Amino acid sequence: MTEVIQIEQLVVTYRDTETRATRTVVDRLTFTVRPGEVFGFLGPNGAGKTSTMNVLLGFTHAASGSASIFGVDVRQPIARQRIGYLPEMTYYYKFLTAEELLRAYGRIFGLDDGEIRRRTDELLALVELEAARRRLIRTYSKGMQQRLGLAQALLNQPDLLILDEPTSGLDPLGRMKVREIILRQKAAGKTVFFSSHELGEVESVCDRVAILHRGELKALGPVGEIKHPADGNLEQAFLRLIGWPGAPKPASDAGPADHQPTAP
Amino acid sequence: MRAILTLAHLVILEMVRRKDIYVLFVLTALLTLIAAAANIFDDTRVVRYLKEISLTLIWVSGFVLAVTSAARQIPAERESRTLFTLLAKPVSRWQFIAGKFLGCWLACGLALLVFYAFFGAVALSRERSLDLAGWAQAISMHWFMLAVPVALALAGSLLWAAPSSNSTLTLVVCFGIWLLGRHLHKVALGLPEPRATLLTLVYFIIPHLELFDIRDLIVHRWPPVPWLFWLGALLYAAAYTGMILTGAWLLFRRRPLN
Numbered sequence: 001m002t003e004v005i006q007i008e009q010l011v012v013t014y015r016d017t018e019t020r021a022t023r024t025v026v027d028r029l030t031f032t033v034r035p036g037e038v039f040g041f042l043g044p045n046g047a048g049k050t051s052t053m054n055v056l057l058g059f060t061h062a063a064s065g066s067a068s069i070f071g072v073d074v075r076q077p078i079a080r081q082r083i084g085y086l087p088e089m090t091y092y093y094k095f096l097t098a099e100e101l102l103r104a105y106g107r108i109f110g111l112d113d114g115e116i117r118r119r120t121d122e123l124l125a126l127v128e129l130e131a132a133r134r135r136l137i138r139t140y141s142k143g144m145q146q147r148l149g150l151a152q153a154l155l156n157q158p159d160l161l162i163l164d165e166p167t168s169g170l171d172p173l174g175r176m177k178v179r180e181i182i183l184r185q186k187a188a189g190k191t192v193f194f195s196s197h198e199l200g201e202v203e204s205v206c207d208r209v210a211i212l213h214r215g216e217l218k219a220l221g222p223v224g225e226i227k228h229p230a231d232g233n234l235e236q237a238f239l240r241l242i243g244w245p246g247a248p249k250p251a252s253d254a255g256p257a258d259h260q261p262t263a264p
Numbered sequence: 265m266r267a268i269l270t271l272a273h274l275v276i277l278e279m280v281r282r283k284d285i286y287v288l289f290v291l292t293a294l295l296t297l298i299a300a301a302a303n304i305f306d307d308t309r310v311v312r313y314l315k316e317i318s319l320t321l322i323w324v325s326g327f328v329l330a331v332t333s334a335a336r337q338i339p340a341e342r343e344s345r346t347l348f349t350l351l352a353k354p355v356s357r358w359q360f361i362a363g364k365f366l367g368c369w370l371a372c373g374l375a376l377l378v379f380y381a382f383f384g385a386v387a388l389s390r391e392r393s394l395d396l397a398g399w400a401q402a403i404s405m406h407w408f409m410l411a412v413p414v415a416l417a418l419a420g421s422l423l424w425a426a427p428s429s430n431s432t433l434t435l436v437v438c439f440g441i442w443l444l445g446r447h448l449h450k451v452a453l454g455l456p457e458p459r460a461t462l463l464t465l466v467y468f469i470i471p472h473l474e475l476f477d478i479r480d481l482i483v484h485r486w487p488p489v490p491w492l493f494w495l496g497a498l499l500y501a502a503a504y505t506g507m508i509l510t511g512a513w514l515l516f517r518r519r520p521l522n
Binding site for chain 2 (some may be wrong): 014050051054057058059061077078080081083085087089091092093094095096100104105107108109110149154160162
């Protein structure tokens with residue numbers, strides 16, 4: 001079976017505009033995301049999560065290595081046909097209404113007008129924006145914009161949902177909605193790939209996680225396997241794996257081998 | 265093609281809702297009406313004077329609209345980060361550039377139609393008849409000519425991030441070519457080498473926007489230009505636009521977005 005995401009020996013570099021020096025932000029990253037799983041992509045700020053996502057979405061090109069989605073090289077626009085993407089912040093055309101935005105995106109996905117109308121009705125009801133569908137997005141609150149983001153991410157009934165910090169800045173109700181949608185996707189056999197700092201949430205919904213630190217993969221596997229018996233929860237395991245000095249020491253010997261990622 | 269048309273539609277919708285076109289139209293209309301009201305010459309000369317003023321205003325407004333609207337497209341998408349949500353969909357960077365170009369160019373076409381319709385109504389009130397073939401040529405050539413500044417401003421926005429500096433530079437280049445382009449090779453004759461060769465090269469490289477300026481046809485009621493010349497001019501504009509847009513795509517193709 002084709003892996004949903006396949007990343008091999010991925011290296012991402014940036015050139016510093018002031019010093020002109022090249023900085024490696026993702027270093028020989030290798031992992032796969034399997035069909036139907038909810039995959040958490042974790043790491044502290046600057047770990048390389050966003051850079052990896054940028055490569056997957058075709059925003060930046062890898063210095064070396066490869067990345068594919070459903071077996072298609074991510075540099076091909078068609079690789080994004082089966083993706084739904086929710087960015088961390090809400091970035092939508094403020095001069096449009098929710099309905100117009102979904103219509104425009106639907107056309108880009110090649111959906112016919114009847115299908116767009118049907119899905120728009122369904123999604124706006126799902127994210128509870130029915131009443132505001134004809135209002136300009138610039139009049140929406142942050143929470144409403146984030147819910148619209150969810151609607152646009154689900155518009156093409158994606159087989160892979162990529163969420164970048166989906167619950168950042170959301171109130172508890174919004175968070176619940178996001179969780180509900182992730183689990184709904186999972187129940188429908190879809191794949192969800194998301195980055196988050198909300199480790200409690202990750203623990204509750206993810207089948208597997210990858211932990212990145214300074215561009216390197218520190219751990220990969222099911223939450224239960226990554227957690228040491230002494231860790232207690234994923235947050236403590238996370239702190240231990242990124243080498244935070246205040247992290248609780250596991251009872252057993254935590255040699256360097258413990259920090260190695262499990263097989264993809 | 266559907267993605268390109270959708271992007272173009274979004275550009276037009278944004279321009280209509282931003283109301284830039286209305287401001288330019290009101291300004292042009294106001295100046296035309298003031299010129300029409302100034303009855304300082306005899307009848308024939310008033311009409312000619314009115315036409316010259318109005319057409320020059322339409323040309324200047326056309327340049328300003330084309331350049332300022334195209335120059336802000338890509339920087340605005342980057343600044344508001346809507347570019348990321350858009351390019352996360354199956355849209356190639358070529359389609360993105362083409363959609364932005366098409367939207368700006370079509371919006372300029374719509375604006376020109378409104379400008380010329382208003383101008384036509386004022387001219388008709390003075391002259392009683394219009395030479396439709398000449399008018400059709402003047403409008404279509406003007407519209408095709410505007411494709412070049414639109415493409416230049418789009419390409420410029422990939423080189424200069426600030427829309428204001430890009431707009432200023434592109435407008436200076438466009439006005440320079442429009443007003444002085446035809447004289448460059450004559451100026452070159454009087455220059456020492458290698459400046460003469462350089463200027464001659466510039467003369468042959470630049471898109472000659474002044475070729476499209478057939479305002480005199482309308483002002484003096486001259487017969488239309490040969491249709492083959494008209495077609496050649498449209499193809500000339502299309503070729504330059506294609507080259508500039510290809511350059512813009514090459515600049516944008518592998519540019520990291522972060």
